[in-house]
Structures are given as structure tokens and as C-alpha cells.
Amino acid sequence: xxxxxxxxxxxxxxxxxxxxxxxxxxxxxxxxxxxxxxxxxxxxxxxxxxxxxxxxxxxxxxxxxxxxxxxxxxxxxxxxxxxxxxxxxxxxxxxxxxxxxxxxxxxxxxxxxxxxxxxxxxxxxxxxxxxxxxxxxxxxxxxxxxxxxxxxxxxxxxxxxxxxxxxxxxxxxxxxxxxxxxxxxxxxxxxxxxxxxxxxxxxxxxxxxxxxxxxxxxxxxxxxxxxxxxxxxxxxxxxxxxxxxxxxxxxxxxxxxxxxxxxxxxxxxxxxxxxxxxxxxxxxxxxxxxx
Amino acid sequence: xxxxxxxxxxxxxxxxxxxxxxxxxxxxxxxxxxxxxxxxxxxxxxxxxxxxxxxxxxxxxxxxxxxxxxxxxxxxxxxxxxxxxxxxxxxxxxxxxxxxxxxxxxxxxxxxxxxxxxxxxxxxxxxxxxxxxxxxxxxxxxxxxxxxxxxxxxxxxxxxxxxx
Numbered sequence: 225x226x227x228x229x230x231x232x233x234x235x236x237x238x239x240x241x242x243x244x245x246x247x248x249x250x251x252x253x254x255x256x257x258x259x260x261x262x263x264x265x266x267x268x269x270x271x272x273x274x275x276x277x278x279x280x281x282x283x284x285x286x287x288x289x290x291x292x293x294x295x296x297x298x299x300x301x302x303x304x305x306x307x308x309x310x311x312x313x314x315x316x317x318x319x320x321x322x323x324x325x326x327x328x329x330x331x332x333x334x335x336x337x338x339x340x341x342x343x344x345x346x347x348x349x350x351x352x353x354x355x356x357x358x359x360x361x362x363x364x365x366x367x368x369x370x371x372x373x374x375x376x377x378x379x380x381x382x383x384x385x386x387x388x389x390x391x392x393x394x395x396x397x398x399x400x401x402x403x404x405x406x407x408x409x410x411x412x413x414x415x416x417x418x419x420x421x422x423x424x425x426x427x428x429x430x431x432x433x434x435x436x437x438x439x440x441x442x443x444x445x446x447x448x449x450x451x452x453x454x455x456x457x458x459x460x461x462x463x464x465x466x467x468x469x470x471x472x473x474x475x476x477x478x479x480x481x482x483x484x485x486x487x488x489x490x491x492x493x494x495x496x497x498x499x500x501x502x503x504x505x506x507x508x509x510x511x512x513x514x515x
Numbered sequence: 516x517x518x519x520x521x522x523x524x525x526x527x528x529x530x531x532x533x534x535x536x537x538x539x540x541x542x543x544x545x546x547x548x549x550x551x552x553x554x555x556x557x558x559x560x561x562x563x564x565x566x567x568x569x570x571x572x573x574x575x576x577x578x579x580x581x582x583x584x585x586x587x588x589x590x591x592x593x594x595x596x597x598x599x600x601x602x603x604x605x606x607x608x609x610x611x612x613x614x615x616x617x618x619x620x621x622x623x624x625x626x627x628x629x630x631x632x633x634x635x636x637x638x639x640x641x642x643x644x645x646x647x648x649x650x651x652x653x654x655x656x657x658x659x660x661x662x663x664x665x666x667x668x669x670x671x672x673x674x675x676x677x678x679x
Contacts, residue, residue, distance in 0.1 A: 232520070232538075275537070328631075329567055329575055329628060332575050333570075414650045
């Protein structure tokens with residue numbers, strides 16, 4: 225099908241963009257890479273009165289390192305981030321997760337920040353943001369605020385963003401020493417939405433014991449789910465395969481997986497445990513190499 | 516109806532302009548307004564890859580780009596692959612040789628994706644890697660063996676040309 229009619233705005237500055245969003249409120253949608261919004265328009269599942277196209281807002285096209293953060297502006301394409309040496313170096317988890325998004329033709333156009341703002345329940349980047357403790361910078365005519373990833377994802381396709389707000393950048397903590405990162409995912413075909421995806425972060429202390437471990441799951445419910453070591457299952461312990469197996473199983477048992485046409489809840493839970501263990505072990509192995 | 520906008524863009528090296536409603540997709544602009552029907556439309560939601568074109572050199576779904584967004588940009592479609600005298604592009608020749616097409620519906624999208632693939636990865640050799648790279652285009656009749664063989668042949672040609 226074809227998109228329904230809409231008023232089209234192509235602002236060239238953030239100030240102009242947020243003023244348009246303030247004017248239209250719930251009647252406007254922000255168009256960045258369009259790899260999620262355009263299908264919704266073509267299917268007429270979305271019928272916004274106005275489209276605010278930010279592709280001409282050049283000030284949002286930046287990717288740099290700043291005080292221990294990798295900072296990604298709203299116009300950075302997924303493909304650009306994937307091919308960036310800076311991303312590989314400073315945020316290996318993001319670099320590993322990006323190729324799982326759609327296909328290269330989708331990533332040529334889709335943006336990192338747009339994927340977070342769209343908040344598809346099977347999106348890879350939500351899990352990456354949660355596992356790393358990313359921050360989202362949000363702007364509107366009312367001002368600027370920063371929301372931690374843990375409070376950003378509210379429900380299915382719903383985030384902490386108000387209708388008049390623009391997600392201007394995502395800030396990912398830069399890789400730390402003695403910390404390993406890994407992303408694992410299973411889908412029926414390459415490029416399909418994940419049945420389950422898992423991001424893992426494992427930090428070791430000087431004595432080669434676990435200093436911290438975090439897992440974040442995508443594809444298991446309306447929002448990505450974070451599992452931290454609150455019970456001290458791994459912290460202070462040697463990173464043995466048995467200990468990681470227990471941690472992964474506990475993590476996968478910590479949420480109610482949702483069934484859909486692609487997989488039952490039981491299957492998703494089982495898969496989450498298996499992938500979590502794989503990701504934990506890769507992350508642990510990488511943390512030993514000091515990268 | 517929203518007001519029409521004037522757009523100007525370069526398509527296959529030639530300047531084109533048109534008047535479009537903002538909701539016009541680039542795919543429909545190419546096909547319906549410019550009669551460049553080589554770009555095919557399958558699913559219209561970014562899955563099948565039949566409408567893949569190059570936008571400033573990058574392979575993208577033309578059903579997921581608005582024509583107004585292509586204003587001032589460079590577009591390449593399957594019509595621009597052969598040289599003006601009709602000599603086929605090496606990947607088209609290889610498709611012919613390896614029977615990489617049957618009904619031809621998916622072919623333009625495959626060709627445009629492969630053009631970017633070979634531009635960025637002329638070293639690609641491994642069959643699994645080629646299949647992963649081609650996963651964004653669906654073919655429902657020939658199967659993929661001929662397409663993979665065509666990519667491997669052209670990649671090998673490019674490697675030979677680079678080393679000779």
C-alpha cells in the first residue's frame with residue numbers, strides 16, 4: 225500500500241524540530257531512517273497528521289568519544305556506526321550487535337537512535353543500551369533531560385519520550401579495562417527479528433574473580449529486560465562454567481517470556497538461558513584478554 | 516491533498532525533476548512519474564528487497580524512502596547498470612551465464628545490492644558470507660545457487676583485475 229497523506233516538514237535545526245513537535249504534539253511523527261516508520265505508513269498502521277523529517281538536521285550527525293562515553297547523534301546510520309573504528313574500539317558490544325539488525329540495505333538508512341526511539345520489543349539496541357547502562361538525551365522546547373536506559377523503555381513501542389520530545393543522542397559507556405562484552409541472538413533467518421537476543425557484560429577484578437556481571441534480553445517481552453547480580457551469584461566468585469550456567473539460568477527464569485506465532489513462552493525461556501550462557505562465556509573469555 | 520513539492524535529483528547520471536506529493540515514495544516516483552519501471556515493487560515494507568536502488572552509492576529500499584528525501588541526491592537504478600551502448604554490467608553478464616534469474620522480478624534489487632556489495636567487499640569469496648550478504652533480497656523461483664555463483668565469479672574477476 226501507499227502512505228496516507230500528511231503534512232511534511234523538513235527542519236534543518238534541532239530548535240526548529242522541537243518547535244514543530246511542540247506545535248503538533250501527538251499528531252506528528254519524527255522520521256529519521258524510516259526503516260520502521262515507513263512500513264507503518266505504507267500499511268497505514270500509522271496515520272500521523274504531520275511528518276517531521278530530521279534527515280536535514282546536520283547538527284545531529286555526530287559520533288564521538290567524550291569523557292568515557294561513546295556519543296551517537298540522532299542522524300548516525302547503523303551502517304556508519306557498524307563500520308566505524310571508533311565504535312569497534314570504544315563500544316565493542318554495540319559493534320557486535322549492529323550487524324544483527326535487518327540487512328545492510330536497512331542499516332544503510334536506519335539510525336542507531338531511531339531504533340531506540342521506536343522501541344521494537346525484539347530490537348537489539350535496547351538490550352545493548354540496558355546492558356551497558358546507556359543514557360538517552362532528550363530535547364524539547366521545555367528543555368533538555370537525560371534518561372537512563374533502565375527508565376527509557378516503558379512498554380511495547382512505548383518509551384519515556386513525550387510527544388513533543390526529540391531523542392537527540394544516545395550515550396554508551398566506553399569499554400572498561402578487564403571487562404568483556406558479547407552479544408548473541410537467534411532468529412529463524414539472518415536479518416529476521418530476534419526470537420531472543422542477549423547482551424552480556426562481565427568485569428573481572430585483579431584476582432580474576434568476577435567483579436560484575438550484567439545480562440540484557442530482547443525479544444522476550446514488551447520491553448528489553450535487564451538482569452544484574454543483585455544476589456551476588458557471580459560477584460567475587462571465579463568465572464567457572466558452572467557458575468555462569470547458574471547465573472544464566474537464573475536470569476532466564478527472572479522474567480515471564482511472552483509467546484507469539486514464532487515461538488512459545490517455554491521455548492523462548494529455554495533459548496534465553498542457552499544464549500545467555502553463550503554470551504556470558506564469550507564476555508568472560510574476552511574480559512580475561514583485557515579488552 | 517498535501518501541496519506538491521518540486522524535487523530535483525540525478526538518476527543514472529541524468530538530471531530529473533518532478534512535482535510530488537510528500538507521501539510519494541521514491542519507488543513510485545521512479546516507476547510512475549519517470550517510467551523507470553526497472554525498479555520493482557514487491558512487499559512495499561522493506562522485506563523483499565525488489566525495490567533496492569543506490570542512494571548516494573548506498574543500497575536502500577526505495578519503498579522506504581520518500582521521493583522528497585531524494586531531492587538533490589544521486590540515485591542509481593538497474594536502468595543505469597549497462598553502458599549506454601547496451602553492453603551489460605559484469606554482474607548482469609554473470610547472472611545471464613549462471614541462470615541467476617528466472618521470472619526476473621527480484622533481479623533488479625539483487626543487482627543493485629550486489630553492486631554495493633562488490634564496491635565495498637570485492638574480496639568476498641566465502642559462500643556463507645555471500646549468502647548472508649544476499650539475505651536482504653528474496654528470490655522465489657530460481658533458488659539462490661546461480662546468484663551466489665554469479666557473485667563469486669564477478670568478485671574473482673575483480674580480484675584478478677586488481678592484482679594484474
